[in-house]
Amino acid sequence: MDGIAELVARIDREKVGRARQMSAAEKFLAGAELFEEACAVTMQGIRNEHPGIGEEEALVELKRRLALGARLEERLGMARR
Amino acid sequence: MKGNEALLSVLGLLERLEMSYMVTGSYATNVYGLPRSTKDADVIVEAPAESVSAVLDQLELPLRADPQMLFETVTASRRWIIGVDGSPFVIEVFLLNNHGFDRSRFDRRLRLVLMEGVEASVPTAEDVIVQKLRWVARARRAKDMTDACNVMMVQAGKLDWAYIERWCGELGAEAVLAEARELAED
Numbered sequence: 219m220d221g222i223a224e225l226v227a228r229i230d231r232e233k234v235g236r237a238r239q240m241s242a243a244e245k246f247l248a249g250a251e252l253f254e255e256a257c258a259v260t261m262q263g264i265r266n267e268h269p270g271i272g273e274e275e276a277l278v279e280l281k282r283r284l285a286l287g288a289r290l291e292e293r294l295g296m297a298r299r
Numbered sequence: 300m301k302g303n304e305a306l307l308s309v310l311g312l313l314e315r316l317e318m319s320y321m322v323t324g325s326y327a328t329n330v331y332g333l334p335r336s337t338k339d340a341d342v343i344v345e346a347p348a349e350s351v352s353a354v355l356d357q358l359e360l361p362l363r364a365d366p367q368m369l370f371e372t373v374t375a376s377r378r379w380i381i382g383v384d385g386s387p388f389v390i391e392v393f394l395l396n397n398h399g400f401d402r403s404r405f406d407r408r409l410r411l412v413l414m415e416g417v418e419a420s421v422p423t424a425e426d427v428i429v430q431k432l433r434w435v436a437r438a439r440r441a442k443d444m445t446d447a448c449n450v451m452m453v454q455a456g457k458l459d460w461a462y463i464e465r466w467c468g469e470l471g472a473e474a475v476l477a478e479a480r481e482l483a484e485d
Contacts, residue, residue, distance in 0.1 A: 237333045237453045243413045245329045246322075246421070249337035250302030250388065256336050257387065273385075281387050284338060295440040 300361045302388035306340045308362065309381060309390055310419055312354060319345040321408040321420040324391075325446075328431065330411065331424040332449035338388060343405060345395040348377060355379055355392070362390075400429065400466050424454045429466040432479060436472040444479060451483035 237245070257280060264276045271279075300308075306322070313320045321327075324341030344351055348368060355364035361384035369378050381390040395405055404426035410418050422430070431447035434440060451458070467476040 233333055234449075234452050237449075240334070242330045242411055245331075245334045246326055246411060246413060246419065247303050248334035249325050249329045250306070250340070252334065252336035253338050253388065254301055277385065277387070284387055291440060291442065292438075295438045 300383050300386065302338075302340070302383070302386065305362055305381070305383045305386075305388060306342075306390055307413075307417065309342065309358070309392075311417075312357060313342075313344065314418075316354060318350070318354065319405075319420075321405060321422055323422055323427075323430070327421045327427050328446045328450060330421055331427055332446055332453050335446075340388075340390045341393065342390060343393045343395050343401075345405065348394060351379065351392060351394065355381065360384060361386075400433070400470060403466070404430065424450055424457070425459050425462045428458070428463055428479075429470070429472070432467055432472040432475050433470045435475045435479075436470065444475070444482070447479045448483040451479060455483075 240248075260280055260283065261276055264279050265271055268276070268279075306326075310320070310322070321343050322340060323343055324339065325335065325337035326340050329335065329337070346354075352366075352368065358364050358381065363382045363384060365380045365382070367379075369380070370376075371378060376393045376396055378391050378393045381392065383389070395401060404422045407423050407426060408420045409423060411421050412418050428447050428450050431443045431450070434443040435447065463476065464473075467473050
């Protein structure tokens with residue numbers, strides 16, 4: 219195993235270990251919290267790209283980007299079939 | 300309103316009305332695997348369509364249920380979408396169908412205590428794995444395979460493999476189960 223592969227394997231093992239330490243309730247609630255944190259960063263990026271953009275318009279752009287991600291996921295799935 | 304508040308508000312309504320439901324999708328996967336970001340919550344309800352429509356009519360802003368029930372041809376499921384004003388987060392409500400596996404995982408659902416006085420019904424870890432692999436066999440989405448493997452790794456030593464093998468066999472997912480087990484091996 220090369221250095222990068224070893225590092226990736228170690229990080230994965232650490233992630234599994236951390237997940238085992240969390241309670242089921244914490245993990246149940248974590249997905250939406252992580253999503254909101256990610257959206258907050260993307261919204262900030264949108265505001266930086268488009269100075270003066272309104273909240274409604276920024277939200278439309280965020281939704282457009284999320285839809286692009288969903289389409290890409292579908293395409294990747296189809297390519298593997 | 301944040302995603303979790305929106306979901307807990309919908310679940311609270313279902314609980315008060317004593318309707319049978321379970322939270323599936325990424326929320327259930329996160330309970331047993333590695334937590335990852337999710338932009339939606341999936342809820343399966345066992346009730347006549349009219350009852351679900353009537354419940355969704357009771358939702359208050361910022362929750363907004365699409366009055367139109369949708370029919371998904373791939374899964375033969377009927378569903379409604381609940382949006383949250385000012386947020387891209389959505390809650391999808393599906394009617395329980397009569398497919399053998401869907402019935403089985405619904406009947407085996409567990410109660411999860413989220414906080415004092417707040418509980419939610421979720422599928423078992425085995426049922427999360429089977430459902431994910433069922434999707435891998437049909438759609439080959441990378442994230443479904445990753446989710447299934449993550450649950451296998453985190454729950455190592457605690458899974459009922461005979462149950463998983465039986466349903467994967469019935470659902471034509473034996474090959475993807477073998478692939479996932481190999482990937483999840485430590």
